[in-house]
Amino acid sequence: MQDSEHSSDYQRIMPLTAEVAVSGTAYSFDMLFSYAVPEKLAAKTACGCRVLVPFGKGNKRRIGVVMKLTEGDTARLKPLVSLVDEEPVVSEELLRLALYLREQTFCTYYDAVKTMLPPAMSVSTKETFRLVKNFTGAGSLSPAAAELLDRLACITDNKELNAVIEEHIIENGRRLPDELCDAGAMDSDNVFRQAVGDAAVRMVRLSDKYMSAPESFDLTPKQKQVAEFLSEYGSAAVREAAYMCGVTESVVKRLCAGGAAEEYEAEVLRRVEGDAEEKRRPEDIVLSPEQQKAHDAVLAQLHERKPAVFLLHGVTGSGKTSVFEKLIDDTVKMGRQAMLLIPEIGLTPQILKRFRSLFGERVAVIHSGLSLGQRLDEYKRIKRGDADIVIGTRSAVFAPLSNIGIIIIDEEGERSYKSDSSPRYTTHDIAKQRCAYHNCALLLASATPSIESYYLAERGAYRLLEMKERYGNAPLPEVSIIDMNLEREAGNRKEFSRKLAEEISANLKNGEQSILLLNRRGYHTIISCCDCYQPVYCPNCSVPLTYHKKNDKLMCHYCGYVSPPVDTCPSCGSKHLKNMGFGTQKLEEELSTFFPSARILRMDADTTFSRYSYEKSFTDFRDGRYDIMIGTQMIGKGLDFPNVTLVGVLSVDKALYAGDFRSYERTFSLITQVVGRGGRGERRGRAILQTFIPEHYIMNLAAAQDYKGFYNEEIAIRRAMIFPPLCDMCIFCFSGNEDISVRLGAEAVLRLMNGKLRELQPKTPVRVLGPVRCSYGRINGKYRYRIIMKCKNSAEMRGFIREVLTESAKLKEMKGVALYADINGDVGV
Incomplete structure (x- = not known):
């Protein structure tokens, strides 16, 4: 002992x-x-x-x-x-x-x-200093410190004293101020300031002194009224107490000044607004046999409390969200917590409304569209245990839950789940780590899963669950592929075909809604010179400027550069400029001309600036205040509008040739998902797919909603070309102010890599490609090159990448050149 x-x-x-x-x-x-x-x-x-x-x-x-x-x-x-x-x-x-x-x-x-x-x-920190009075240890100071102390002792104003010390630290470092503090000649204090403070309200309550001897206080009639109110209710906000007693706030303040009451601050949480649907009960959710089978498979795993990954592949409209609702209800009934991740901010209001109608205030939401204060307070609610269901976009995967039972990633194939800034993580990987820690289930779900996820499901690493029928046996939309070459031959110069115009007209007549996808915002997408054939480029990026008619400006969608329209070619000085391309603004204008009575809602990055614009616009469309919604890819996935019976896809041909090996996958997914927005109510939907390459197999497979056919074609190509998931790809990205410096830096790093690979002799094959200029060689004033390394994401190769990043900083060719590495990031930017 x-x-x-x-x-x-x-x-x-x-x-x-x-x-x-x-x-x-x-x-x-x-x-x-x-x-x-x-x-x-x-x-x-x-x-x-x-x-x-x-x-x-x-x-x-x-x-x-x-x-x-x-x-x-x-x-x-x-x-x-x-x-x-x-x-x-x-x-x-x-x-x-x-x-x-x-x-x-x-x-x-x-x-x-x-x-x-x-x-x-x-947090930021502010250091303040003050001299200690009657300091007696000057003899122990170094001559330089003693000289500084004498200089400071002549300053009487504390603000000036701190300014002098701060200037000294900037010019000479902290050695002498630290010596003075260590010797006791000077005190320092650090004040920390959080970026956003806690929200608080001024409260008032009766003092202990008044509670023990109220007769000893001489109160006015109005003060007595306040005291009686507080005696009954305990405490109240100052404003509330004044209002309820019919007095001014000064009466409450005088009550506090006399010692009968005391003011204090109480924390309040900034809530995320959003109306819930009519209250529902989880018991009332009726699952189809396919839904029930998928639900039961995951539920069995929840009871086992062992980590496992499921891939739920369900066609659009098959009712995946109902399965999520039941599983989350099961999880919280077990006393555990649940997380639902969605790819787009625009989907949040609709999903949040559904889940709050079921679970009320137990639901917290995290996404970048909230104010900083709202995100902070939602974080607090989660950490305190006030919310046990978290809904959010990518960053919500880090929510401070302490007892996770299930993590669900909806539309799991979306690239928005990959962070494109440091740390460049993939949400799926973080979710797997958290599931392993909490011994819980991860459910990935989509009508168009990523090739990587479906590959792992085929190999047995994930458990595949399928829902092949729409909920209620509703048929998939009937899809028509329109050859726009034939439209041009027939003299139709408009961006919408005659067939699409007829169908829109029929929908307007029948009181049904339509969605049109055009994945290009702006009015004209290119201003081109007729003499030198060069587009008008952004001065900071190797990207053509887009004309926006709404503000009569040329804008860069990459760096945000804005300029007035030009009438002279910057390259050759010619006055012969031609407007080319077609964006959502021009589509809105043409539709308004062609269908003057139609109520048109445009949804793109130019119309969704405000925090609540997504919610208001989608709610208005759902409530029938608009007939036609046009927009970019933000309207293509996850949304549920029962009265939409027509979907038009105006142009996705360009996306097939985006310079990225995933371009076919993204195009297939976008078409499949947006077509699936139609016919989700009682009436069958129709979809019009306009293209200049109608024979392309991607168009036909997407029209048929044939994911398995697409997967078989795509995995064969990737196997032949050795692309993920058959390997991993590490992209080394270089950027700097001068093109030649960036290229020379990349070449120097390539030599470093080759030398290290010869020494390492890695256990798995490695193929290094490049360096080459990025697809957009200049963004925001920075020239960009990349090296692509096909490898296996193993501890050995991560160690190699770390060494390259560390040692490259010492190369003279890398002076002024920034470098980062990104595993399985985008290569087409």
């Missing part, structure tokens, strides 16, 4: 070392940095807490996150400056996930943690 007690005392006095992920580090020198934990902070310092640390030779203050705590000698370590958080902001599970993120996506430790937290939780 004595040995045990002695051991406990020994452990308590052993110094602590914190392994910290520090902000602002480059990947080439990123690591976990060791710091001593001061005795005064030891009791509160925990893994997952943010801290302020001295970093680098100048000891510049930086925010970091404690990733590990160990015991041992700390004599040579810098100490932590202070704690930002009094309790961890990242759980043990998410800290482990951050290590996985860094390993898989080649980001820094801090970026991995930062991506898991709401942007509103980011």
